[in-house]
Amino acid sequence: MATAMDTVLDMRDAIAEKEEGEAAAAKVRKVDRDQRQTVGVPFVDEPRMTCREVNVYYGEKHAIHDVSIDVGKNEVLAMIGPSGCGKSTFLRCLNRMNDTVATCRVTGQILLDSLDIYDKKVDVVPLRxxxxxxxxxxxxxxxxxxxxVAYGPKIHGLVSNKTELTDIVEDSLKKAGLWDEVxxxxEQPGTGLSGGQQQRLCIARAIAVRPEVILMDEPCSAxxxxxxxxVEDLITELKTQYTIVIVTHNMQQAARVSQRTAYFHLGDLVEVGPTDRIFTNPRHQLTEDYITGRFG
Amino acid sequence: MSATQQSTMDRVHKGLAARYRKEKRFRLFGLSAIIMSLAFLVLLLGSIGAKGYTAFLQTEILLDIHLDAETLDVENLATANYGSLVKRAMLDNFPQVKGRRDKRELSKLVSTGASFQLQKLVMSQPELIGTVLSLWVPADDEVDMFVKGHISRELPESSRRINDKEIEWIDQLQAAGRIKKSFNATFFEAGDSREPELAGIRGATMGSFYTLLVTLLLSFPIGVAAAVYLEEFAPQNRLTDLIEVNINNLAAIPSIVFGLLGLAVFLNFMSLARSSSLVGGLVLTLMTLPTIIIAARASLKSVPPSIREAALGVGASKMQTISHHILPLALPGMLTGAIIGMARALGETAPLLMIGMVAFIVDVPSGFSDPATVLPVQIYLWADSPERAFVERTSAAIMVLLFLLLTMNATAVILRNKFERRW
Structure with missing residues (x-):
């Protein structure tokens, strides 16, 4: 646990350092298409996931333009932006959930550690x-x-007997903060729980297969x-063990739970930076307009 | 400001009465439609019931049959002349009847089934030989009709199938307490017969059972598999569009066309057994498949996508997602579709006529390849028969068919509730 916290702190330091040399970094990143350039610090040292020039098309519609961003280890990355800006679409690229949409096409590169998840040889089942x-x-x-909760471990063959399964279920429910309540x-139906409990049950279900990264698509909007x-407390807890990418419409939530925030606008990744910096001192006009409530 | 608000409310109030009138009118239409259809249903069921309930009773005549050892040779019980024994017993009741013609008419009051009944009894209990046996035997169908009151005495003799002399004999038998009406077990135990009093629906019911079993065993798995493939695996292209259009078309094709197809393919080309439940089941499978596929696809579509995503999200493979989550949720809808299809198959006549299931089949089928007929075809055959006694049997057979349909639909509802109630 302590090492995990250290990593986070190290990472924060790294980000702070990067910020200092940001002008230099921005130059390195300079690409021709000025208006589509991402402002801020999209990259981190020791990333868990690396996305480079990711484009997503729904049929003819170009939904995501050249998004390049890193997701660091044990960090919470919040993705904010107005409705229809592509943040959910981008999130769903990270575990290839977009595969279920027949017309969806993804180009570019997304690495999980060093594995290219869009490689033809990659099996989506272990990826997910x-x-x-x-x-x-x-x-x-x-x-x-x-x-x-037991479903994931069962289908992936993570357990060999009933006791192990019971342990995983108990452990996952405890991590999700639901154990005391259920x-x-x-043996009662999961659908009989309250909305918040159901969502924590879904989180327990997700962590039962011991993932490295957890993607959350507006987990609190309902x-x-x-x-x-x-749930926010839970996210903060989980951060010590998992990398979390969360899409949210709630800027306070992004401010509360995340270390870094990415602002999407109409399929472009406009700005990425440490959360406190994004909300106090946005660099891009669009980001500023959005977080000050001028639109969105 | 308040003036405009006032006028807005005025306008709302003005239109309100019309709105309520519209609602009331619509409710009235709906109610009258339901009342009308209920009335027709009651009329239909009432007329069937009123005509058919007497078929569950059969008139029987008490005979004192002398089983003399001369006629009944213990060595040759199967070929003995039981008819003459029955005839003699009948004549014993009426010593005054003389003359060949009268005697023959008298013996005709008893069904030809009486001698078979006697034969069965004697062969199972040979020790009865030499005794005088009091036995209730079925009356002839005309006697049955007269006793049940379907043939009126008031009619002139020439326009009824039972003459004054016979009526006199029946009256004498009744006065002697030798005529009774008892439960018609034959109707449920026998196959078809030319004699109404010996005809039963067991053959047709078993035929329907085997035919539907073949239909269910083939059409449900094939239909569900086709639906799952089309819905979950098939690529969306022109070919699948074409298949979809054709499946929808097949559901609307007149069923007799399927009968012709069955005749050409299963009988002429594949040379399967004519008139058999197997071929009947195959033809009905063809007919039922589109219905089941359409219902199954609809219920697969109605499974919330969030469940699919949840399963995929924890890393279930496509097959696991379908078999663990989608299918269990879609099953109630699929079952409903299947039962609707089966109910339609149970009531289907036309395609079965084409493959020879309309033949006159006396034996109760005991397997899939035995010649058989089915309930609706039996109803059709009986409705076509001239004997008055077949009228009530037709209605009774309809009642049995309706009862089976009701049972099937009730099963569907129970199954659906059971699967839906799980959570």
Whole structure:
């Protein structure tokens, strides 16, 4: 745990250092298409995921333009932006959930550690075990709470006996902060829980397969403020063990839970930077307009 | 400001009455439609019930049959002349009847089934030989009709199928307490027969059972597999579009065309057994498949995409997503579709006529390749028969068919609720 925290702190230092030399970094990144240039610090040392010039097309529609960004180890990266700006689309590229959309085409490079996840040889099944996902609407399976959490470990063959499975389920539910509320009714349907509990159940389900990265697509948009606070606390907890990418419409939430924030606008990655800097001192006009509430 | 608000409310109030009138009118239309259809249903069921309930009873005549050892040779019980025994027993009731013609008419009051009944009894209990046996035997269908009141005494003799002399004999038998009506077990135990009093629906029911079994066993798995493939795996291109259009068209094709197809392919080309439930089931499978595929696809589509995403999100493969999550959720809808298809298959006549299931088949089928007929075809055959007694049997067969349909639909509802209630 301590080492994980250290890593985070190191990373923050690294980011701070980078910020100092930002002018230089910006020059290096200088590309021809000025208006599409990303402002800020999109790259980190020791990234967990590396995205380079990612383009996404839905049929003829060009949804994401040349997005290059890193996701650091054990950080929470928040992606904000007005509706339809492509942040969810980009998020879903990170575990190839976009494969389910027939018309969707992704170009560019996305690396998980050093594995190119869009390589033809890559199997999406283990990939999605490594990059878990939590969706906007809580979507527990219409099965028992236990079954919901146990499903992932079961299909991936992570356990050899019932005791191990029970342990994983208990462990995951504890990490998701749900254990105390459901430990006496694991056989009851997951769909019978409240919205916030359901979402934490989905998080437990995602972490039960021990992923490296967890993608969260507006995980709190269907929850009330109290449930939202619980989930946010949970995200902060999980950060020590997992890398988290979260899409949110709620800027306060981004400010509360994330270390870095990326601002998307109409398919462009406009600005990336340390969260406190983005919200206090945005560099790009669009970012400033958005976070000050001039549009969005 | 308040003036304009006032006028807005005025306008709203003015239109309000018309809105409510519209609603009331619509409700009235709906209600009258339901009442009308219910009335027709009651009329239909009522007329079937009123005509058919008497078929569940059969008139029987008590005979004292002398099983003399001369006629009944213990060595040759199968070929003995049981008919003459029955005839003699009948004549014993009416010692006054003389003359060949009258005697023959008298013996005709008893069904030809009586001698078979006697034969069965004697062969199973040979020790009865030499005794006088009191036995209730089925009456002839005309006697049955008369006793049940379907043939009126008031009619002139020439326009009824039972003459005054016979009526007199029946009256005498009734006075002697030798006529009773009892439960018509034959109707449920026998196959078809030319004699209404010996005809039953067991053959047709078993035929329907085997035919539907073949249909269900083939069409449900094939239909579900086709639906899953088309919905989940097939690429979206012109070919799949074409297939989809054709499946929808197939669902609307007149069923007799499927019968012709079955005749050409299963009988002429593949030389399968004519009139068999196997071929009937195959033809009905062809007919039911589109219905099942369409229903199954609709229920697959109605599974919320969030469940699909959830499964894919934890790394389930496509097949695991489908078999663990999509199929269980789609199953109730698929079952409903299958049962609707099966109910339609149960009531189908036309395609089965083409493959020879309309033949007169007396034996109860005991397998898939035995010649068989099905309930609706049996109804069709009986409805076509001239004997008055087949009228009530037709109605009774319809009642049995409706009962089976009702049972199937109830099963569908129960199954659906069971699967849906899980969570």
């Amino acid at each position: 075990a490594q990059v878990g996902m939590v969706f906007q609407k809580p979507n527990p399976f219409p099965k028992s709470i236990f079954e919901n 430990s006496d009714r694991l 929850l009330d403020p109290i449930a939202t606070a619980t």
